[in-house]
C-alpha cells in the first residue's frame with residue numbers, strides 16, 4: 045500500500061492542520077484574484093534563451109580584458125534578406141535580430157567575478173542572436189512579396205544597404221521591378237553555388253535535417269559533420285543536375301539528365317490536361333500504371349522472369365502496353381498516365397544517380413529540387429528506385445529545408461555574417477502558428493504580430509473550419525518495379541503536400557553550448573520516451589489534449605482573466621491543438637519527435653500568445669506556504685545524526701516532488717488537502733526501498749561507508765524543478781547540507797517559466813527568504829553574491845563573506861519542463877567545468893529526459909513518478925513510486 049491514491053483517507057485524517065497552510069490552501073476557485081505575475085519583466089517573446097544571449101554578451105565584455113563578443117548594437121554587418129526567385133515560387137530567407145535587452149544583472153556578474161567562473165572555450169560570436177525566417181510566395185504574386193519586404197523594411201539591412209542577394213531565374217527577370225519598387229539592386233548569385241552552400245549549411249547546422257523516406261515514413265539520419273563529404277546532390281528541377289560536393293565551395297556538376305521535372309510536367313500536361321503540377325501529382329496517387337506500362341508479367345504470361353530476378357510486376361517498358369492496344373488517349377485514365385510518367389522519370393533519375401554515385405565512389409545521395417517539394421509519394425518512388433538499383437546497398441536522403449536551399453545559399457553569400465560558423469547546438473527550431481498550417485497551398489508570409497495571429501485563429505473558430513494538416517491521399521494499388529509491392533504506403537497516409545516548405549523559424553543563439561559534463565555528447569539522446577511508437581504517441585497526445593482546458597484557465601487567470609486574456613487563451617488552445625493534430629498526422633513533421641519536444645512546444649505556444657507565466661500565482665502561494673514551515677523542518681533536520689539526515693533529505697526531495705501541476709493525478713490530489721497536508725502525507729509514505737534505490741551507494745560516496753575516507757564534492761549542480769515545497773522543502777535543505785559539508789552549490793533553474801517550475805530569476809528571492817532563517821544559507825548566498833541587493837551591508841568585510849562556501853544560481857537556457865543537455869546556457873556550461881556532482885530532479889529533467897544520460901562526474905537522479913503509465917513502463921512500478929538513481933562518474 046505505498047500508493048498515495050489508495051490512502052486518501054489518510055490525507056483527510058490529518059488533524060494537525062497548520063493554520064497558515066490552510067489559508068494558502070490551493071483551490072481552483074480562489075485563483076481569480078491574482079497578484080501580478082512575478083518576473084514578467086524579463087521578456088515575452090518565444091525564443092528559449094534570449095536572456096542567455098544578452099547575458100553572454102555582457103559576460104564577455106565584463107570578464108575579458110580584451111573582449112571579443114559583440115554587443116547587440118554592434119552588429120552592423122548582418123544582411124537581412126536573400127531570395128530564390130523560381131518559376132513558381134519565391135523563397136525568402138531573412139534574419140531578424142533579438143531586440144536589445146541589456147540586462148544589468150549585477151548578481152550574476154558578482155557571482156562570476158568572485159569565483160572566477162569563466163567560459164573556458166569561449167569563442168567570439170561573429171553574429172548575434174536572432175532568427176532566420178523562411179517565407180514563400182507564389183511567383184505570380186510577386187507584388188505581395190515586395191509589399192512584405194517593404195513592410196518589414198528587409199531591404200534596408202542595418203545600414204541602408206541597397207543590395208539584395210538573389211538567385212534563381214527571377215533574379216534576372218525581376219531585377220528592374222525590385223529597383224523600381226524598392227530601390228534596391230539585386231546582386232545575382234549562381235544558383236548551383238547557392239544550392240550547395242545552402243545544403244552544406246543545413247547538414248552542419250541542423251540536427252534533424254536529412255531523412256530517408258520509405259513507405260510513407262520519414263526517418264532522420266544523423267550526419268557526421270566530420271565525415272560529410274563527398275556527397276552527391278541531385279537537384280531535380282525542370283532538368284536534373286548531379287553535383288558532387290567535396291566541401292564548402294568545393295563542388296562539381298558531374299552529370300545531369302534532360303529528363304526531369306519539366307518532362308513529367310510537360311508530358312503530363314499534354315496527356316492528362318492537368319492544369320498544375322500539383323494536380324498532376326495528386327492524380328498519380330490514384331493511378332494504376334499497369335494499364336499503360338508493359339510489365340514483365342505481360343511478356344511472360346503472368347509469370348516472373350525469375351532467372352534474372354525480375355518479378356512479374358516489374359516495369360519492362362514504360363508506356364509499352366499502349367503499343368499493342370488499339371486505344372486513343374481518351375481511353376486511358378489520366379491517373380494511370382500520371383503514375384506511369386512519375387515512375388518512368390523517378391526511376392530513371394534514381395538509376396542515373398545511383399550509377400553516378402557508384403562510379404565516383406560516393407556513399408551519400410541527397411535529392412532536392414522543385415520536383416520533390418516534400419511530396420511523400422515522389423520521395424518514396426525515388427527511394428525505392430535507389431534501393432532497387434543498389435540492391436539495398438544505398439539509400440536516398442532528403443532535406444527538410446530542401447525548398448530553401450537556394451535562398452539560404454544566397455543568404456550565406458553575404459560576406460562577414462559568420463553564419464557558416466554556427467554549430468548544431470546554437471540553432472533552435474521553433475514552429476510558430478501561422479498561415480502555412482492551413483494545408484498544401486501557399487498562403488503567404490507567416491503571421492507576424494499577436495493580433496494577426498489571434499484573428500487568424502478566430503477566423504477558423506468562427507467559420508468552424510478545422511485546421512488540418514494536408515489531406516491524406518489514397519495509396520496506389522499496383523507497383524511498378526521489382527518483386528516487392530513497393531513503393532507502398534502505410535494505409536492511406538501518403539500525402540501530397542508541401543510540408544517541407546512549412547519549416548520553422550531558426551533561432552540563432554550563439555551562446556548555447558553542449559553541457560560539458562556529458563560523458564558522450566555524440567550518442568546522447570535526451571528523450572527517454574520514443575514517440576515513434578504509435579501507442580506512446582497517442583497516449584501522450586491524449587494526456588496533453590485533456591490537460592488543455594485546465595491550462596487555458598490557469599493561463600487566462602494569470603493575465604487577470606480579462607476579455608483579451610480569454611481571447612488569447614482560446615487562440616492558444618486552437619493553435620496548440622492544431623500543432624498536435626499536425627504532429628499526430630505526421631509525427632516527424634517538425635523533426636524527430638520526443639516527449640520533451642511536445643512539452644516544450646506547449647510552453648512555446650503559450651508564449652506565442654503572450655502568456656508568460658501561467659502558474660505564477662500558484663507558484664507564489666506555494667513558495668510562501670513552504671517558506672513558512674521551512675524553519676521547523678531545518679530544526680528537525682539539525683537534530684538528526686549526519687547519516688540519518690542525509691536519508692531524510694533525499695526522502696524530502698522525493699516527497700516534495702509531488703507538487704507538479706503538469707500531472708493530472710497530482711492536480712486531482714491537490715483538491716483533497718492543503719499543500720502542507722499533502723507534503724506531510726507524501727513524506728510519511730517514503731518507505732524504502734524505493735522502486736529505484738541507489739541511496740546506499742550514494743551515501744557511501746558521500747563518505748558514510750565503512751572503510752572509505754570522508755569525501756566531499758567540490759561543486760554540485762542542482763537542477764531544480766518545481767516551485768513551492770519542491771524547491772523550498774526539498775532541494776534547498778539538500779543544498780544546505782552540501783554547503784555545510786563544504787561543497788559549492790549551483791542551483792540551476794529554468795531561463796523561462798514552464799508549468800510550475802521555478803525559474804532562475806525567481807531563485808534568489810526564495811533563497812533570500814530562506815536565508816532569513818538559516819545562517820548556513822545566508823553565508824553561502826552572500827558568498828555566492830545572491831544576497832547583494834537584498835541584505836548586504838556595504839560596511840561588511842567582503843573577505844569574511846567569502847569564507848563561506850558559495851551558493852550560486854544559474855539559468856539553464858531553456859523554458860521547458862525537460863532539458864536537452866546539448867543546448868544549455870553558456871553560463872551553465874561555464875560553472876559545470878568545475879563541478880563533480882550533478883543532481884537532476886523531477887520527472888521532466890530526470891525521467892522524461894536524461895534518465896539514460898551518462899555523465900563524466902557523479903550523477904544523482906531524483907524523482908517521484910506521477911504518471912501510472914510511465915511508472916509501469918520505465919520502472920515497472922506504480923504511480924507515486926520514487927526513483928533515486930545514483931551513477932558514479934563514467
Ligand SMILES: CC(C)(COP(=O)(O)O)[C@@H](O)C(=O)NCCC(=O)O
Pocket residue numbers: 587643701703704705706707708709765766799861885886887888889892907910911912
Ligand atoms: C510535465 C511533467 C513532466 C512535469 O513533471 P516534473 O518535472 O515537475 O516532475 C509531468 O507533470 C508530466 O509528465 N505530466 C503529464 C502526465 C500526466 O498528467 O500524468
Ligand SMILES: [Mn+2]
Pocket residue numbers: 704765766799800801861886888
Ligand atoms: Mn516541474
